[in-house]
Each structure stands twice: as structure tokens, then as C-alpha cells.
Amino acid sequence: MNASYASGQTGGAGAVSADVWVWSLDDPPRPEAVMLGWLSAEEIARADRFRFPNLRRRWIAARAGMRSLLAAQVGAAPDALAFGAGRKGKPFLLGQDGACTFNLSHSEGLGALAVSSAELGVDIELISRFHEGVARDRFSSMENAALEALPEDQRNDAFYRFWTAKEAVLKALGTGFSLASNSFTIDFADRETPQLVEARWPEADTAAWQVRAFDPHPGFAGAVAIRTARPVRLSVDYWA
Template sequence: MIEVYMLRLDERKAAALYEVMLNCVSQGKREAAGRFRRPIDAYRSVTGEILARLAATKRWKLSNAELSFYKNDFGKPLLDNPSIDFHFNVSHSGDWVVCAFGDFPVGIDIELMKPQDLSIAERFFAPVEYNRLMSLAGSRQLTYFYQLWTLKESYIKAVGKGMSIPLDSFSFLIEEDGEVAASLEAGASAAYFMQTFADEDHALALCTFQQTEPIFKELDYEELESLLSMLH
């Protein structure tokens, strides 16, 4: 089973909870958060780790003190406990922070669909994707670009090899009904994808290696504040 925690950022409420959240994350995350110039970026980063910690305490009944994370050679965060088969992935953009978690590898990506120079697609997308993108009209192009981008990001994050997998070495076709057809690189394991939207401005995609219906749970700050007590 895969679950997804989602939190819509509220800068004022995030600021009010920030010191409490900082006390629940690792020293490394606190130091990294301190290097952000904009407070909202620090809030996104810290909230991402908070959601991961809440996910681990829920799924495995671990105390926060037992949780330690590290990154693999490609930068993917992992739980530093080989005896526990817990997998998670975090993404944040614009107004949202999301965390997918479960018992097998998972990748998630969310993107604010801001204006974009679509010529970047010719460089990073497979020819079949680029041609389909260029065949679309008007605002549909921008939406389709972000649908493809989030799918690609979710896949390389699930695999855990980051940009060492060329983005044009695999491709997606998104049908009008939202169905996703994937053509993966040679030798790739079978993967399953969901592409959706957090709201009208944010595209979201999920990749897993077992076919499952993910459970989405949107948290608000009142619930988050209550849940933080689990991390003390």
C-alpha cells in the first residue's frame, strides 16, 4: 500500500510552527534550512522531512529519536535502518509539500505550472513526447509539459538514480482520459504511474513498482500541529 500526505503551505501558519518543527528534524536539516534566503523555502524543506517522519512513525510505530535518514549516491533520501522495509519520497513546489510512503520504492513529484519556455522539452524529452507536445494547442501545451515532467521526475526518484538516467531514454503518452502509457529504458523493471493535479495550478505524479491504489490524505495546519506531538 502507498499513502501520500499532502500539505498546502500557509506561510503565516508555517512561521508560527517553524520552531517546533525545527526541534523535530535532524541537525543536518536544521543547518540546511538555515542556509535558505527566503523563509518560505526553509518552511518547505523542513515540512518535507516532518511529513516523512510522521509517515515512518505511523507505519512502523517508531519514535522520532529512532529515525535517521541518509542519501544514496544519487541523492535519494532513505531511512537508515536496513531491518525496516520503509520507503518514502518527498516533493515540494509552489503551495504544496507532499510525501509518498509505503513498503516498496516510490517516487513522487509536484510542480507549480508556471510559464515555461517549452523549447526545453526538445532537449530533455524523447522525440515522441516532444512531437506530441508541439501538436497541442494553446494552454494545453503548458499543462501537458508539466504532466510529462512530473511523470519523468517521479520515475527517476522511484528508481533512485536521479539524473544519471537520461530523461529522453524513456517516454510517456498521456491519453485524454488521463491514462498513462509508459515506454521505459531497456532493462527497466515494470513500473506503474499516476498523473493527477493537486489543484488547478500544480501537477502531481506518482511512480511505484507494484500496482496499487494510493491513498491520499490532505493535512491542515491544525492537524499537523496535533501530529507533531508524536515526534517529541
């Protein structure tokens, strides 16, 4: 994995920053002994419940990367961070008064952390096989029509662009799939800046959302959803 890269950026003065870091969970930039030292006793106990060693290592690398990156943002030691959980289970940093919101995602051997001053969600997915049945059940009618209008050889990548964007919105809301994913629609007319164009949930305001697609690593798709009407300046880098 390369040391770093920059994504396309939008927005100038008054823009909300959304910073994303990506890292390998199979070959993280810190030794496991160091990363274990950053974790809480509860996190270590949770890691030890994994039956397969590779899944345990990946979970440790994901949590440790999150702690290291957040610590750098707030000027603390990784092992000093304390987390709480919102009403729907979404984690937040204790003692930060909402000034630093974050979201973690991991897929196979890749992790990603997004940080902003606005509420956000991030999702990354390994691009594998187009799941037509999943699209039919989980996507809106407009999204399915957009997929079906594409040439067959483009549908696989497009499926994962839609999926990551929708998952990022759900994670920003903190609902997961307790909110039906076909209750809102993402328009991918612009590949890098998809738009939330329809939402059927209480007090939905599609203008108060920005969605940004990014390429976390070859063979993966990624998206960030930020709850703001202001322009968004997205940066993507590697934890190194």
C-alpha cells in the same frame, strides 16, 4: 487548503498501495517550534544556511512533515527516525529493512510525500509557463509529438503532466537527471494512468512500472511512479 480529499483508485486484491500526503509549506499544520523539535542537529544546521527566511521556513516544514508522516507509518516518534542514503544518494529509513519506501517533493509552497512497500518516486510542480525549449531537450520524440498534436491552449498543462511523470520515474530510479530524461517515454493517452512505454536504460522493463497522475492542489500537477508490475491503489490526503 481543505482538510483532506481522496483520489481515484485502481486495483483490488493483490494491489500495491501508494499513499501520498500533501501540505502547505507556508501554512503547515504544526507550529515551527514543534517542527524544529523533530529535526536532527544536521537538519537544523542545513535550514540555517538558507539566506531567505521564507525558504528556511519551507524547508523546515517539508522535512518536519516527512518525519511526522513517516513516524506514523512505522510507529515511532518523529525525532527518533534515522536516515541513510543509497549509492546514488536516495534517502531511506534505517532499521526498516526496506518495508517502507518513501520520496519527498516540494514546489514553491507545497510539499508532498509518497510512501509504499515498493520503490517509488513522486514529483509535484507549480503549473506556470510551458517551456518549449525544455520539452524539446528533455522529452522523447514521441512525447514532443504528443504535445505538438494538442491544441495550443492545452499544451501548458500537458507539459507539466509529462514533466512530473518523468521526474517521478527518475526519482524512483534514484538517478535524478544523471539519466537522460529523453531516454524513456511516457504515454498520456489515459490522463490518470500514464504508461511507461519505452525505456533505453540497462535492464529496462516497462511492464514493471506503474505511473499515476494526481492533482495535489489547484494550480499544481503531480505524479507517482512505482516500480511494480502489480496493480496500484493510490490514495491522496492532506497532512493535517
